[in-house]
Amino acid sequence: MRRAIVATEEATLAWIAGLANERLVDFPQTGPAGGLRFARTSPDDRLTFADYRPTVLPPGKTFAPANEVLFTFAHQADGSFRATPIIDRRPRVLAGVRPCDLAAIALMDHVNRDGDHPDPHYLARREATTIVAYRCSKPCSDRCFCAAVGSLDSDEGADILLTPVDDALLAEARTPTGEALMADLDGTPVDDPAPLVARHRAARPQPFGRQLPGSPDDLPAALERSWSSPLWETHTARCLSCGTCNLVCPTCYCFDTHDEVDLADPNEGHRCRDWDSCMLPEFAVVADGHDFRPTVASRQRHRVKRKFEYLQQKFDSRPFCVGCGRCGAQCTADIDIFDIASDVLKQHGGTP
Amino acid sequence: MKPKIAFFDFASCEGCQLAILNVEDALLDLLERVDIVEFREALSEKAPRYDIAFIEGSIHREEDADRLRDIRARSRVLVALGACAAIGNVQARSNATAPAVNLARVYGEEARDRVQTDPDHWPLWAHTRVRPISDVVEVDYYLRGCPVVPAEFVKLVTALIAGSEPRFAREPVCTECKRAGNLCVFARGETCLGQVTWAGCGAICVTQGYRCDGCRGLLPGANLEAHRQILRDAGLDDATIDDRYDLFCSAQRQPQQRRGAGPGGHAR
Ligand code: SF4
Ligand code: SF4
Ligand code: SF4
Ligand code: SF4
Numbered sequence: 001m002r003r004a005i006v007a008t009e010e011a012t013l014a015w016i017a018g019l020a021n022e023r024l025v026d027f028p029q030t031g032p033a034g035g036l037r038f039a040r041t042s043p044d045d046r047l048t049f050a051d052y053r054p055t056v057l058p059p060g061k062t063f064a065p066a067n068e069v070l071f072t073f074a075h076q077a078d079g080s081f082r083a084t085p086i087i088d089r090r091p092r093v094l095a096g097v098r099p100c101d102l103a104a105i106a107l108m109d110h111v112n113r114d115g116d117h118p119d120p121h122y123l124a125r126r127e128a129t130t131i132v133a134y135r136c137s138k139p140c141s142d143r144c145f146c147a148a149v150g151s152l153d154s155d156e157g158a159d160i161l162l163t164p165v166d167d168a169l170l171a172e173a174r175t176p177t178g179e180a181l182m183a184d185l186d187g188t189p190v191d192d193p194a195p196l197v198a199r200h201r202a203a204r205p206q207p208f209g210r211q212l213p214g215s216p217d218d219l220p221a222a223l224e225r226s227w228s229s230p231l232w233e234t235h236t237a238r239c240l241s242c243g244t245c246n247l248v249c250p251t252c253y254c255f256d257t258h259d260e261v262d263l264a265d266p267n268e269g270h271r272c273r274d275w276d277s278c279m280l281p282e283f284a285v286v287a288d289g290h291d292f293r294p295t296v297a298s299r300q301r302h303r304v305k306r307k308f309e310y311l312q313q314k315f316d317s318r319p320f321c322v323g324c325g326r327c328g329a330q331c332t333a334d335i336d337i338f339d340i341a342s343d344v345l346k347q348h349g350g351t352p
Numbered sequence: 353m354k355p356k357i358a359f360f361d362f363a364s365c366e367g368c369q370l371a372i373l374n375v376e377d378a379l380l381d382l383l384e385r386v387d388i389v390e391f392r393e394a395l396s397e398k399a400p401r402y403d404i405a406f407i408e409g410s411i412h413r414e415e416d417a418d419r420l421r422d423i424r425a426r427s428r429v430l431v432a433l434g435a436c437a438a439i440g441n442v443q444a445r446s447n448a449t450a451p452a453v454n455l456a457r458v459y460g461e462e463a464r465d466r467v468q469t470d471p472d473h474w475p476l477w478a479h480t481r482v483r484p485i486s487d488v489v490e491v492d493y494y495l496r497g498c499p500v501v502p503a504e505f506v507k508l509v510t511a512l513i514a515g516s517e518p519r520f521a522r523e524p525v526c527t528e529c530k531r532a533g534n535l536c537v538f539a540r541g542e543t544c545l546g547q548v549t550w551a552g553c554g555a556i557c558v559t560q561g562y563r564c565d566g567c568r569g570l571l572p573g574a575n576l577e578a579h580r581q582i583l584r585d586a587g588l589d590d591a592t593i594d595d596r597y598d599l600f601c602s603a604q605r606q607p608q609q610r611r612g613a614g615p616g617g618h619a620r
Pocket of ligand 1: 238239240241242243244245246279327330331332333334335
């Protein structure tokens, strides 16, 4: 059993802020034009757990940022070629991570570590990062459906888990790194955290957030049956193919790469990686201009099947949609994967 | 031999050339690699042929169109520099009203009458239609925006010198806005053209707290019908919506014959 204590919220926030004296710390804070974002803190920032709503971008995206230089390269005078990878191993604390985002990080760890192409850039940042997670007591928005897809109670990947109980916080160290980090947090030791966690759960509203009209376990089969359903057109008539739903999703990880050569010396340059989006019209265009997903309906169907069918089958995992509600909330056309999944279940969900 | 680069301006504020003069770090490297042979803002040398011609400004008179055709004939690669050249910019809004009305509005009724009766002033009368340069000549690349994004200029020149194909994503501003982590303007109860506008600016206006007004032009294939409905739902009436699109993109919305490649693609 690792260390568990009960601390005040004030002491916990001061402790998190204090961590920034020695390390990089990212915590949800309001950005310049509004909206929460995981941003670098400094020791005298006033942090708060109150008024949480989903950050515009999920925290896991920081392990493979929007635009990143993967390596620099040079054609050398002797004819040889040199490539120097850029790997970011700076120790960092990611604090205030909510359960849905934690579940997403666990999935992305899986993809980037155990998939066909382990990603050294992602893994270096991930391994240098200590995660302090925070369990939700109430739905973060009217769009969330974490409980319906089973991510509300996820704890995999957390080094420290904070659970609000009554007016205080239960802080549990889950890993040796977490335990070391928690040494500076004062509180009352707890022998058995289980009853406190149970109390936290009992105090949550029931049902918690939006509920699907069926089990997410039925979605893979229902999606298979929905292939030529008119629901794909119905749900995408207003779609602008803007890519937002992908870019804000904690389990979208597609990217594109390109090389940029230096103006001063065209023998040198760097390879860049940028987030891509399968809702963008050109995503599935291949050589010779052929597009294997030419309609917006086919692209939306692909996105939903990635979240609720393809990837969970490929990785033998939970659904890749963790119910954070970001895509629906940020889609200006008000297209919500929850509504689509609901219709798929209602119309193609097998025996009622 | 270093490639010869030239800049020409037509109807514009010359702000795009200025924006380029401001990329001081890259400018020194650039001057090592290319010869700038014409640059109204900077020098006055002339050359018979150009490797890359940057065209700033929209085309208003037939003599401007002739000059542009002449530049095209002498240039290996021709680039539209900024919104005026690429999409006609704000001045193309004057196409929606009769030339006589515009003349009276800007210069008064006396001036309007004179251009129609006094042969010395007839050339001014020929200023009848504002065109993006692609209405007159074939355009190889577009540097969009009002003003252009200096980094895109550097990227294009670097690629052309290196003989590689520059990469300009054909996607809406929202993609860059989300990568920047911005809260959507619509979430503040305001409206935005980012969903239907060519990216490349890094969503600078939204990032700075404003909204996207579409200076980089309407993205080909954008679902404008759906976008209009979203703007209506946000409380705008159709006249306001048309005004918003027309601020920078009126020429893209006017039915017209295109002789060049059209502002649709970056590629040749
Ligand atoms: S965010 Fe909405 S409008 Fe944009 S691509 Fe996704 S579903 Fe379409
Ligand atoms: S699909 Fe939407 S709701 Fe599901 S995890 Fe992604 S952003 Fe969140
Ligand atoms: S979706 Fe659920 S787990 Fe995620 S922040 Fe909201 S309430 Fe918490
Ligand atoms: S603010 Fe504008 S550009 Fe940004 S996501 Fe919203 S609609 Fe798109």
